[in-house]
Amino acid sequence: MSRRRPAPNEEEISAFRQALEQAGVRRLTSDLADPGKPKPQPDAQAARRAAAVKGAAQTPTGRTSDGRVEAVRPSEYLEFALPDLPYRTLSQLKRGQTPWQAGLDLHGYTLEEARTELESFLTDAAAQRLHCVLVVHGKAWGATADFPVLKSHTNAWLREWPGVLAFCSAVDADGGTGALYVLLRRPR
Numbered sequence: 253m254s255r256r257r258p259a260p261n262e263e264e265i266s267a268f269r270q271a272l273e274q275a276g277v278r279r280l281t282s283d284l285a286d287p288g289k290p291k292p293q294p295d296a297q298a299a300r301r302a303a304a305v306k307g308a309a310q311t312p313t314g315r316t317s318d319g320r321v322e323a324v325r326p327s328e329y330l331e332f333a334l335p336d337l338p339y340r341t342l343s344q345l346k347r348g349q350t351p352w353q354a355g356l357d358l359h360g361y362t363l364e365e366a367r368t369e370l371e372s373f374l375t376d377a378a379a380q381r382l383h384c385v386l387v388v389h390g391k392a393w394g395a396t397a398d399f400p401v402l403k404s405h406t407n408a409w410l411r412e413w414p415g416v417l418a419f420c421s422a423v424d425a426d427g428g429t430g431a432l433y434v435l436l437r438r439p440r
Contacts, residue, residue: 321408323399326391327429330407333418337435341418345384345433348423352433353377355386358402366402370409374436378415381438386422388431403430410434 260268324330333342344350356373358366370387377385389406393399410419415437422431 321404323397324404324407326393326400326403329421329429330403330432331420332407332411332416333420337418341435342420345418345435346420348426348433350384350433350435352384352386352426353382354380355388357388358406359388359390361402363401363405367405367409370406371413374413374415374434377436378438383436383438385434385436386426386431387419387434388427391430406432 331346341350354373354377356369358369361369366389373385373387387406387410389400389402391400391403393401410416410432416434417437418435419432421429422433426433
C-alpha cells in the first residue's frame with residue numbers, strides 16, 4: 253500500500269529556495285550541456301605537430317632485439333589481437349580468409365637486419381594503406397640459441413608495433429607456423 257506525500261507548503265518551498273541561494277546554486281539559463289572542450293589553438297597544435305615530427309626523426313626506431321624475448325617452439329601457433337578487435341575479424345584472419353596484399357620473407361637475415369626490414373616493411377604497408385600482410389619468419393633454430401630466434405623476436409616486435417591490430421600463424425598453404433598474417437590499422 254503506497255501513501256501519497258502531501259504537497260509542500262509555501263513556507264517549505266521558500267525555505268528550500270533560500271537555502272539553495274545561500275549555497276550559491278544558480279538557475280540554469282540553458283538546457284544544453286557544455287562538454288568543457290577547450291577551443292582549438294592552431295599555433296599550439298602546429299607546435300605539437302612540429303615537436304612530434306622532430307622527435308620521431310631523432311628517436312631510434314629500435315624494437316626489442318636484445319635477447320629478452322619469450323622463446324617459442326618451432327611448431328607453436330602464434331596469435332595476438334587487441335582486446336576490442338571484433339571476433340569475426342580475428343576468426344577470418346585465423347582461417348586465412350582475409351587476403352594479404354604484400355609479403356616479407358625474413359629468411360637469411362641476421363636479427364638486426366630482420367628487425368630493420370620488418371620495421372620498414374610495416375611502415376611502407378601503413379603508408380600504402382594495406383590492411384593485411386604476410387610475414388614469413390621461418391622455424392629454424394638459431395645457431396647460438398635453442399629456440400627459433402627470428403620467430404620469437406618477430407612475435408615480440410609485432411606485439412609492440414603500434415599499427416598492428418592482430419596477427420596469427422598462417423594456414424599451411426601460406427607457410428603454416430613459419431609465417432604470420434598481420435592485420436594492420438589503416439591510417440586516417
